[in-house]
Amino acid sequence: AFGRIRQNKLAYFDGDGVALRGKLVHVHIHECRAYSLFGRIVEDPSAQDVFDARDAHPDIVLAS
Secondary structure, rough: OOOEEEOEEEEEEEEOOHHHOEEEEEEEEEEOOEEEEEEOOOOOOOOHHHHHOOOOOOEEEOOO
């Protein structure tokens, strides 16, 4: 699936694109390129073990 973050960059992540279309999902970004991001859906964004010290919070992505 893919979507866009607030800064309008594309974010690619595993998931059912048809079921997620139009929904906001929390995505942990693990790879950044010039015009796109790659990550995974975060089921529980409040979980402490998901992030390391460099991460303030997961990005919120509008799935397309």
